[in-house]
Amino acid sequence: MLTDLRTWLLLVRAWLRAAAQYPASFALLMTGSFLVSGLDVAAILVIFSHVRELGGFTLPEVMFVYGTAGVSFALANLFAGNADNLGAYIRSGDFDVMLIRPVSAFVQLGADRFSPQKVGRLAQAAVVLAIALPQLGIPWSRAWMIPLMILCGFVIFTAIWAITGALQFLLVDAPEVSAAFTFGGGQLTQYPLSVYGADLVRGVTFIVPLAFVSWQPALYVLGREDPLGLPYALRFAAPAAALILSLLAALAWRAGLRRYRSTGS
Amino acid sequence: MIELDGVSRTFTVRHRERGRLRRRAQVVEAVRDLSFRVEAGEFVGYLGPNGAGKSTTIKMLIGILTPTAGRIRVAGLDPSRRRTALARRIGVVFGQRTTLWWDLPLKDSFELSRLLYKVDREQYRRRLDELSERLDLGGLLSTPVRQLSLGQRMRGDIAAALLHDPDVLVLDEPTIGLDVVSKAAVRAFLRGLNAERGTTVLLTTHDLGDIERLCRRVMLIDHGRLGFDGTVDELRATVPGEASIEDVVARIYLGSAPAPSLEPPNYPQ
Numbered sequence: 001m002l003t004d005l006r007t008w009l010l011l012v013r014a015w016l017r018a019a020a021q022y023p024a025s026f027a028l029l030m031t032g033s034f035l036v037s038g039l040d041v042a043a044i045l046v047i048f049s050h051v052r053e054l055g056g057f058t059l060p061e062v063m064f065v066y067g068t069a070g071v072s073f074a075l076a077n078l079f080a081g082n083a084d085n086l087g088a089y090i091r092s093g094d095f096d097v098m099l100i101r102p103v104s105a106f107v108q109l110g111a112d113r114f115s116p117q118k119v120g121r122l123a124q125a126a127v128v129l130a131i132a133l134p135q136l137g138i139p140w141s142r143a144w145m146i147p148l149m150i151l152c153g154f155v156i157f158t159a160i161w162a163i164t165g166a167l168q169f170l171l172v173d174a175p176e177v178s179a180a181f182t183f184g185g186g187q188l189t190q191y192p193l194s195v196y197g198a199d200l201v202r203g204v205t206f207i208v209p210l211a212f213v214s215w216q217p218a219l220y221v222l223g224r225e226d227p228l229g230l231p232y233a234l235r236f237a238a239p240a241a242a243l244i245l246s247l248l249a250a251l252a253w254r255a256g257l258r259r260y261r262s263t264g265s
Numbered sequence: 266m267i268e269l270d271g272v273s274r275t276f277t278v279r280h281r282e283r284g285r286l287r288r289r290a291q292v293v294e295a296v297r298d299l300s301f302r303v304e305a306g307e308f309v310g311y312l313g314p315n316g317a318g319k320s321t322t323i324k325m326l327i328g329i330l331t332p333t334a335g336r337i338r339v340a341g342l343d344p345s346r347r348r349t350a351l352a353r354r355i356g357v358v359f360g361q362r363t364t365l366w367w368d369l370p371l372k373d374s375f376e377l378s379r380l381l382y383k384v385d386r387e388q389y390r391r392r393l394d395e396l397s398e399r400l401d402l403g404g405l406l407s408t409p410v411r412q413l414s415l416g417q418r419m420r421g422d423i424a425a426a427l428l429h430d431p432d433v434l435v436l437d438e439p440t441i442g443l444d445v446v447s448k449a450a451v452r453a454f455l456r457g458l459n460a461e462r463g464t465t466v467l468l469t470t471h472d473l474g475d476i477e478r479l480c481r482r483v484m485l486i487d488h489g490r491l492g493f494d495g496t497v498d499e500l501r502a503t504v505p506g507e508a509s510i511e512d513v514v515a516r517i518y519l520g521s522a523p524a525p526s527l528e529p530p531n532y533p534q
Binding site: 014017096102261262 | 328
């Protein structure tokens, strides 16, 4: 684990050094992505200028759900988001090169072509969370959940990236399928799930465990009833969901690697 | 140092036939029942026509591809199961593709390799000095890899593969596309490496000059099977008379029945 983090940091430092040769482009990319992801928040503000609540939640509460899910997603995107492009690495043969180095190929893939845009997205989500928190007056007895839920969300998103990446060993031309789950999941979790239909919420609770990224632990932190009446214990199930999903992801990635066919040269 | 026992690798290729929606699956054997041993300190050339299974064999040796059947040991390890552990013991050079980081200066690429391979700093310095002198890299260290010529890049790639002082060096077509001078430099370096450090070298090539000037032993693979295994002189002696090594090899390649497609499947580009 720590070795993987070290590897990731080493590779990202190298990419940042390469990117820093063009400082203006570096700064523009970062501000650009900060502003573009800011439009998401603008959309929420527009909604609240017309209604007082969304799915039964007030503006600061929605911003809390948005911020925690957004930080988890942005961290996972930072770490592993490039796994969406695995198919291109396989076709070009660059994945072979990653496989001859003595470090995890998944980590190398995640760090490759690291772009400062991803930092802008993280900063934006963190700002939203920082604005929401003081308005909510969450007691310390429940606030301990916040860092834990962000960590679990990060693990869940990273695992989804690994699983959809592993699928690309079989379906080399399917980055869009991957993005549907990764970026789609990122978008979905940014709103209180009560705005969606009940069947969808059950689906993302028990099948693809996205409800544990922000929704279930957020109900606990905000001290709210579950609008769908699902069991109270689910609010504490995020670590279990993260653990199970990451085990599945590790298995899927290994199975994918064993089926790897390389290119014909 | 390298042991293969009854190793096979098949690929399933799907063909879409005209007028049919279902695709027909065809199993292609890229390597079949291949067995050989390479002892420590040997210098072996691995030869074969396009699509004979050379690259597939190399990729199984370094742990990138998992064999369908059989047993492989390189430096005592099973490559596909212990890929990352094996990576510290072997060096790999692909002639067709660089293992360096495209946008980084050569010395940053080397430094990153040092950290990933966890090579001790002092040992690394000595090794880098020696390699850059022998491969004449001194003036290139601060040049980004993308600005290097093919010959310079190849020398950089060879240096990067040797920074962690591996027991085995595997090269897939290291002299492809190089001019006469660069070729000679690479050959001289490899010969010295094998003679002085005792590094085991296995290389694939289409350049018979590599074979004649470097390899004490030649293995020839065709249709996924070993067609010849012996010294260069023994290879020449398979055809009586004054035949050149080119003639001998061409005769062996042509003597075999026309090959079905044995290339591993190409993904659409």
